[in-house]
Amino acid sequence: EHGAPWLIQGVIFDIAERKNAEEQVAFLAYHDKLTGLPNRALFEELLDSAIARARRNDSGVGVLYLDLDNFKMVNDSLGHHAGDLLLAQLADRLRTCTRDTDLVARQGGDEFLLLLGDLDRDLEEGGANPALAAAEVVAHRVRDALAEPFDLHGTSFFATGSIGISLFPQDAQDAESLMRNADAAMYRTKKQEPGGFMLFSDGDADPAHTFSLTTRLREAVREEHWVLHWQPIIDIETGEVESLEALIRWQDPKGGLVPPLEFIPLAEELGLIEAIGDWVIAELARQHADWREQGLDMRVGFNLSPRQLWSARLAEKIMSNLRAGDVDPRRVIVEITESTAMADPERTQKILADLHAWGFTLALDDFGTGYSSLARLKHMPVDVLKIDKTFVHGVHGDMGQASMVRAMIQLAQGLNMTPLAEGVETPQEHEFLRANGCRLAQGFLYSRPVPAEEIPSLVKREAGLLPVASHG
Ligand code: C2E
Ligand code: CA
Ligand code: CA
Numbered sequence: 045e046h047g048a049p050w051l052i053q054g055v056i057f058d059i060a061e062r063k064n065a066e067e068q069v070a071f072l073a074y075h076d077k078l079t080g081l082p083n084r085a086l087f088e089e090l091l092d093s094a095i096a097r098a099r100r101n102d103s104g105v106g107v108l109y110l111d112l113d114n115f116k117m118v119n120d121s122l123g124h125h126a127g128d129l130l131l132a133q134l135a136d137r138l139r140t141c142t143r144d145t146d147l148v149a150r151q152g153g154d155e156f157l158l159l160l161g162d163l164d165r166d167l168e169e170g171g172a173n174p175a176l177a178a179a180e181v182v183a184h185r186v187r188d189a190l191a192e193p194f195d196l197h198g199t200s201f202f203a204t205g206s207i208g209i210s211l212f213p214q215d216a217q218d219a220e221s222l223m224r225n226a227d228a229a230m231y232r233t234k235k236q237e238p239g240g241f242m243l244f245s246d247g248d249a250d251p252a253h254t255f256s257l258t259t260r261l262r263e264a265v266r267e268e269h270w271v272l273h274w275q276p277i278i279d280i281e282t283g284e285v286e287s288l289e290a291l292i293r294w295q296d297p298k299g300g301l302v303p304p305l306e307f308i309p310l311a312e313e314l315g316l317i318e319a320i321g322d323w324v325i326a327e328l329a330r331q332h333a334d335w336r337e338q339g340l341d342m343r344v345g346f347n348l349s350p351r352q353l354w355s356a357r358l359a360e361k362i363m364s365n366l367r368a369g370d371v372d373p374r375r376v377i378v379e380i381t382e383s384t385a386m387a388d389p390e391r392t393q394k395i396l397a398d399l400h401a402w403g404f405t406l407a408l409d410d411f412g413t414g415y416s417s418l419a420r421l422k423h424m425p426v427d428v429l430k431i432d433k434t435f436v437h438g439v440h441g442d443m444g445q446a447s448m449v450r451a452m453i454q455l456a457q458g459l460n461m462t463p464l465a466e467g468v469e470t471p472q473e474h475e476f477l478r479a480n481g482c483r484l485a486q487g488f489l490y491s492r493p494v495p496a497e498e499i500p501s502l503v504k505r506e507a508g509l510l511p512v513a514s515h516g
Pocket of ligand 3: 409410430432466
């Protein structure tokens with residue numbers, strides 16, 4: 045019949061399509077999206093085999109760790125687009141610095157790795173080390189490659205980078221240590237001679253040594269150097285604590301408490317966010333059980349990053365953690381930002397509906413900073429609309445801003461969502477929000493995010509957390 049060829053064609057097409065998709069997934073798992081370069085995982089694997097080969101052939105291997113010195117300036121002054129453009133152009137230039145058999149990879153952020161394999165290891169007359177000489181040649185080439193300005197949408201930008209070098213066999217015996225040592229050497233370069241290069245030395249291996257943010261963040265994930273602080277959300281009429289938002293901090297053994305905006309974006313990019321997010325949920329469940337034992341049955345919220353939201357079996361993962369602490373999902377608020385939600389609204393809508401069905405309360409964070417379509421918003425199963433602090437700050441003194449915040453409060457009410465104002469810092473802001481029907485509020489005026497031990501006394505305060513001025 046006429047149907048058969050169609051069917052066959054359809055099947056063939058499906059297989060081809062799937063094969064393609066699998067190849068694509070394999071490629072994506074080992075390559076960096078922005079530059080197309082191999083990523084750290086692939087670099088480490090290829091470094092492993094280069095070391096194995098070097099053992100057999102009595103040859104050497106070199107690792108160069110490159111970190112740009114002024115990348116943050118590009119992002120801050122010219123924007124992320126320009127930053128991405130710089131990294132892509134830099135990747136192209138780095139490819140030309142090595143032999144075809146060498147490897148250039150992106151480690152993450154503005155950090156790159158170069159692998160030089162099969163280096164000659166026989167010392168020359170006079171003791172010169174040809175492997176080291178080869179690595180130095182490449183380091184010089186990298187520096188030359190940076191000498192020309194980058195064209196970032198018509199703006200010329202001069203980038204400089206610091207390099208650390210480590211060599212097999214003298215500096216380390218395995219891939220991971222070789223990379224760590226190159227990182228340590230890079231860090232010393234950055235401090236002592238930015239824009240230059242240095243060879244790993246034993247002093248760099250000192251445990252008190254500072255590594256790059258990427259390496260330290262990986263270690264923090266391994267060792268779970270995290271702590272949650274909790275910020276009260278209050279009922280604007282009574283000042284009572286309505287719920288608590290969990291906000292993560294990184295307890296860097298050497299750097300004190302690092303705020304989340306300094307590492308969450310990098311963690312997201314490096315694929316570490318899911319591990320961190322899992323810790324947050326587990327800790328939230330543990331803390332909730334702990335407070336219950338003290339007679340406090342709090343409502344608690346936490347933040348989900350984009351990658352977490354897209355991760356498979358999200359609801360089950362959260363639920364299994366909550367069961368471990370015997371926490372009712374109806375006591376838990378899940379926050380996602382407006383821009384995350386609107387990046388792929390159809391998919392988000394399904395995930396949120398799933399979470400809703402489990403009983404979670406859903407909050408749309410940083411509202412006003414993304415680009416919501418009202419038609420979409422109407423269909424998002426969201427319970428709380430968190431008005432971003434940039435709108436709240438100084439709201440009583442600016443007529444345009446005041447009417448925007450009023451509109452957002454009304455929008456929330458119209459969509460059957462509870463309006464919540466973030467970042468309330470002054471009694472005037474508080475009073476404006478109260479008078480305009482915003483039901484919930486959060487901000488330094490009531491309380492900063494605090495360690496868990498401080499919560500019970502805050503919650504039990506007779507007069508709630510209202511500013512003194514608005515009591516009479
Ligand atoms: P957010 O979810 O919008 O959290 C509120 C941020 O505003 C917190 O910053 C809080 O300390 C700050 N804040 C609260 N009241 C005031 C105020 O009155 N004035 C001002 N200027 N700021 C106020 P924090 O703790 O530094 O967190 C920053 C962001 O990091 C959070 O923004 C959230 O997007 C992200 N984040 C925090 N914890 C986590 C987490 O566990 N997972 C994920 N994925 N992201 C997190
Ligand atoms: Ca939040
Ligand atoms: Ca927010």
